[in-house]
Amino acid sequence: MRTHSKETQSSLTPQTALQILKEGNERFVKNLKANRNLLQQVNETSTGQFPFATILSCIDSRTSSELIFDQGLGDIFSIRIAGNILNEDILGSMEFATKIVGTKVIVVLGHTKCGAIVGACNHVEMGNLTTLLNKIQPAIFNEKTTTENRDGSNADFVNNVTKLNVHLTIERIRRESPIIAELEQQGLIKIVGGLYDVETGVVTFNE
Numbered sequence: 388m389r390t391h392s393k394e395t396q397s398s399l400t401p402q403t404a405l406q407i408l409k410e411g412n413e414r415f416v417k418n419l420k421a422n423r424n425l426l427q428q429v430n431e432t433s434t435g436q437f438p439f440a441t442i443l444s445c446i447d448s449r450t451s452s453e454l455i456f457d458q459g460l461g462d463i464f465s466i467r468i469a470g471n472i473l474n475e476d477i478l479g480s481m482e483f484a485t486k487i488v489g490t491k492v493i494v495v496l497g498h499t500k501c502g503a504i505v506g507a508c509n510h511v512e513m514g515n516l517t518t519l520l521n522k523i524q525p526a527i528f529n530e531k532t533t534t535e536n537r538d539g540s541n542a543d544f545v546n547n548v549t550k551l552n553v554h555l556t557i558e559r560i561r562r563e564s565p566i567i568a569e570l571e572q573q574g575l576i577k578i579v580g581g582l583y584d585v586e587t588g589v590v591t592f593n594e
């Protein structure tokens with residue numbers, strides 16, 4: 388499988404870009420890796436990159452986007468931060484990745500058993516982590532279905548907060564980046580949420 392070129396990148400629609408990720412995850416789950424020569428891809432990308440997707444995911448060591456979507460060098464912009472939270476630097480990176488470089492889909496990818504989400508649910512405070520975990524609090528506030536045991540020991544609560552965190556992050560991208568919102572309204576990009584299951588390797592997209 389070859390690296391994306393300017394031609395293949397520009398020929399993709401947002402929907403086909405999403406489909407490439409879905410098919411990549413299916414290969415990953417079936418242990419059928421596409422045949423790639425990474426060193427050859429170093430060569431192919433040496434003069435430029437034409438990635439098709441931008442993925443915001445967690446730093447969790449089990450959730451590397453290139454691996455779980457079976458992608459190679461030059462295929463995706465990978466933004467990783469604990470709890471896949473958003474800030475203005477990450478929004479700036481997304482604006483670069485879409486408006487300037489032309490990726491077709493933004494994926495906000497949460498995952499099961501996320502230590503950052505559990506920490507936020509337990510209201511952990513430690514050094515600079517406190518500020519980061521505070522960014523997950525809106526998802527906790529918006530979780531209205533759990534009335535008891537609203538902490539990190541309640542798997543259902545943690546799962547709901549994880550999904551809400553993805554949902555609210557997507558809403559914030561649209562609200563806080565007029566550049567990205569316009570690209571989406573013009574149909575030039577898609578913004579999609581997803582959840583990676585660390586027990587099965589399966590990514591479930593919201594569409």
Ligand SMILES: [Zn+2]
Binds near residue numbers: 447471498501503
């Ligand atoms: Zn995580």
